[in-house]
Structures are given as C-alpha cells and as structure tokens.
Amino acid sequence: MAVRAEAIVMGASAGALEALSTILPALPEGFRLPVMVVVHVPPDKRSVLAELFQAKCRIPVREVEDKEPIAAGTIYFAPPDYHLLVETDKGLSLSSDEPVLFSRPSIDVLFESAADAYGAALVAVILTGANQDGAKGMLAVVDAGGRAIVQDPDGAFAPAMPQAAIEMCPAARRMSLSAIAAYLQEV
Amino acid sequence: MTESLASEKIEDIEIRLLLEALYTRYHYDFRNYAMASIKRRLRQAREQLGFPNFSAMQESLLHEPSMLPRLLRYLTVQVSEMFRDPPYFQAIRDKVVPHLRTYPSLKVWIAGCSAGEELYSLVILFREEGLEDRTIFYATDISQDALHAAEAGIFTLDRIPLFTENHRKSGGKSSLSEYYQAAYGRASFDKSLRRNVVFSDHSLVTDAVFGEMHLISCRNVMIYFDRLLQDRALGLFEESLARKGFLGLGAKESLRFSPHAAAFADFVREEKIYQKRAD
Structure with missing residues (x-):
C-alpha cells in the first residue's frame, strides 16, 4: 500500500540545533535515504551546520553545492542565503530568488520542489520554529501523496511552526523528537 | 499509483509548451533552465498575471507581444547586492x-x-x-x-x-x-x-x-x-x-x-x- 520512501526533507527554525541533534545522529550507518534539511540561518554567516553535524552523525553530511547529484544515505544542508530545490532528475539546485516568508533558505521552496520530484515517495518533517514556513510546503507534499510528520508542538522549543503545519495539514502525524528519530529509521 | 508512470503531469506539459512557445516566437530560450526554479517563477507569474493555467498564459504570450516583457520580468529577476560575499x-x-x-x-x-x-x-x-x-x-x-x-x-x-x-x-x-x-x-x-x-x-x-x-x-x-x-x-x-x-x-x-x-x-x-x- 504505502509507496516505498525514497527521500526525506526536513525543516527547522528556532531551536533547530537541539531538535536536529536528537534526530540526525540517530540515523544508522548504511541508512538508505537522502535527507535534505533547511534550517533558518542568518544570511551573512558561513554556515557551520554541516561541519557540526558531520562530527555527530554516522552518515555523510554536506552543505549543498549547486547541481550536486543526490546520493543515498547522505544529509544535505541548504547553504545560508540560498534556496535549496530538488530537480526531477534528483539533482539539487540552488537559487537566489527573493526570500519567501522572510526566509532564504525557505522550507516551503524545498518541500514544494521535493514533492514535485518524489511524489508519494517523500517523507516531510517539520520541527520547532517561530514562524509559518513549511506549512504550505507540507501541504504540497501531502497533495502529492507523501508522508507528513510534525514535531508535537507541545514539546517543541518554538511551537508556532509545527502548529501552522498541523493547521494546514490536519492529517500530518504528530510525534515527539525521539519518536521521529525512531520512525525515520523504519521508513 | 493510479497515474501511469509514463504520464507527464499536465502542468509540466503546459510549462514545456509555454517555454517552447517563448523560444519559437521570441527567441528567449529558457528550455534548459533548472526546472524547479523556473516552475516556481512561472507559477508566481501565472497567479499574479491572473491566468487560470499555463495554456491560457501561452495563448496570451503568442498573440499579445505586450505579454513578453511582463513575463520576462518574472523569469529574469535577479536579486543581488554590491560586494555580495x-x-x-x-x-x-x-x-x-x-x-x-x-x-x-x-x-x-x-x-x-x-x-x-x-x-x-x-x-x-x-x-x-x-x-x-x-x-x-x-x-x-x-x-x-x-x-x-x-x-x-x-x-x-x-x-x-x-x-x-x-x-x-x-x-x-x-x-x-x-x-x-x-x-x-x-x-x-x-x-x-x-x-x-x-x-x-x-x-x-x-x-x-x-x-x-x-x-x-x-x-x-x-x-x-x-x-x-x-x-x-x-x-x-x-x-x-x-x-x-x-x-x-x-x-x-x-x-x-x-x-x-x-x-x-x-x-x-x-x-x-x-x-x-x-x-
């Protein structure tokens, strides 16, 4: 019945570091799926996210370069000040288009393009955050038949973002961080 | 899946045809642009220019040359800064x-x-x-x-x-x-x-x-x-x-x-x- 998952997309804002620290290091060696992650970071900083998580994770972690082909079992972070998009040929593109909801990278932009590229084979995860980014993107994922996972706003550092996603996609599954970590290893 | 694997989504067909029309009629070639971004920009143009779908936009583009600069504005927009990076x-x-x-x-x-x-x-x-x-x-x-x-x-x-x-x-x-x-x-x-x-x-x-x-x-x-x-x-x-x-x-x-x-x-x-x- 359910389509076999081919990729995971994830979005987080305020409180992202702690939330991702529960989820990403739990992914086991030999993990099959690529994981594309947008975290809202200030545009003027050289991002340290990829380095930081490479030290903690058991699978490769990279900051995306334009047109990088997606490899299995790799975590990809959007670079600061660029949108990250998935092409239908399963390559990664960057864009300098206007911020969306004041955000670049934008979770909506990643999720919507990934929904186009992967359809029902996509798992989308919205974590803690203080704005509405990701809700529209998650709707696109659900419309394409993909799976929607939202961090339970009750336990979130900043509940606004998961709350907005749930309001837009009532069918999304609410989970705690540790439940999300366990779920992703099973998909 | 009900959709056949071979079937291209209708919107994708329309976008391909629109870009073909833009090239054939006006020689602006966006056919090999990275599709994910171009699609976002085109969707934004379609909404803001008030077309129900890309086929309608294509008709207007082919018959009304005044539509060209309006569309190009969306497709060529670049946001930069002096001394960026x-x-x-x-x-x-x-x-x-x-x-x-x-x-x-x-x-x-x-x-x-x-x-x-x-x-x-x-x-x-x-x-x-x-x-x-x-x-x-x-x-x-x-x-x-x-x-x-x-x-x-x-x-x-x-x-x-x-x-x-x-x-x-x-x-x-x-x-x-x-x-x-x-x-x-x-x-x-x-x-x-x-x-x-x-x-x-x-x-x-x-x-x-x-x-x-x-x-x-x-x-x-x-x-x-x-x-x-x-x-x-x-x-x-x-x-x-x-x-x-x-x-x-x-x-x-x-x-x-x-x-x-x-x-x-x-x-x-x-x-x-x-x-x-x-x-």
Missing part, C-alpha cells in the same frame, strides 16, 4: 589583482550583470587599485530591463547600508559614499564609473564568444541553468578567457560536476575563483 571581493583584490597588474590592458566580463550590483563593485575595486583606466568592462544580460537598470546605476537608499558594510568588509580602500549621490530615497552612482563599461545584450544560452577576457565574473547566474546549459556556458567562458585568465563563480557554485573542470585550476578554492590552465 565580501571575502570574494577581498580575494579578487588581494590575489587576482596582482596578476592583472602585469597586463597593459584588461578586459573584464560580468556575465549576467542584472541591475549592475556586481559590475559597480568591480569597477570601484578596480578604481581603488588603479586598474580602471586600462580596463574595459563588458556587462551583459539577456534582459533589457536589467541592462537599463545597470546603465542607470540607481539603487534604493535602504540598500546602501548593506552595500557600504559589504564594501568595507571586502577591504575597500575608499568610502562607498564617494561614488553616489543620495536624493529622494535613491542613490545614484556616478556616471564616471561607467566610462569604461560596455553594456550589451548577450545570452549565455544562444550567443557566442565576443572577446578575449582576463577576468570573467559570473555569480549566481548559472545556478538557474540545468547541467547541460551550465556546460555550454562554461565552455563559452573557457573559450573567452585568455591563457591564465580568471573565472569567478558564486559561493556555492562549483566546476566539480562539469566536464570543463579539467581546463581550470583552483585559484582561490574557498571563494570559487578559478584560473584557466596555460596549455
């Missing part, structure tokens, strides 16, 4: 300029110059380094709107603090305020900055080499291309560059995935500045 300009100043000094005359190509932010940044840098007088700058874009904006050199005043800060961080030797006059909420850059600049309509997709360059700066332009088109543009740059000429790309662009990588050597790796090999 200050370390890039610092590297041009500290590492590339010493080589450029050894030439009696220089040609610099800003490919995809958009509203001119990068152009003015380089002209100011060259003036500060005493190279402006021996340099011709070629500023090219496919968008007439962009070229007009670049030639006007006017930016809204609210962007100037960022430009000023970037300029300072890039090792600027003067004050940015020396180069513009502020009035009515706008900063108007001095026309003397344009005395060695040639503005020209040029497409990296369909046009050819037009001169031998010592430095080509093309930042965050090719990210909108698919790999095929990137390869074409990089081939054009390789052909255009003098021996040991320099190519500067955007911070997250790379030659790594291109067949042209072998023709270039890393010059300042972390700033994506490459040098064409001598042979």
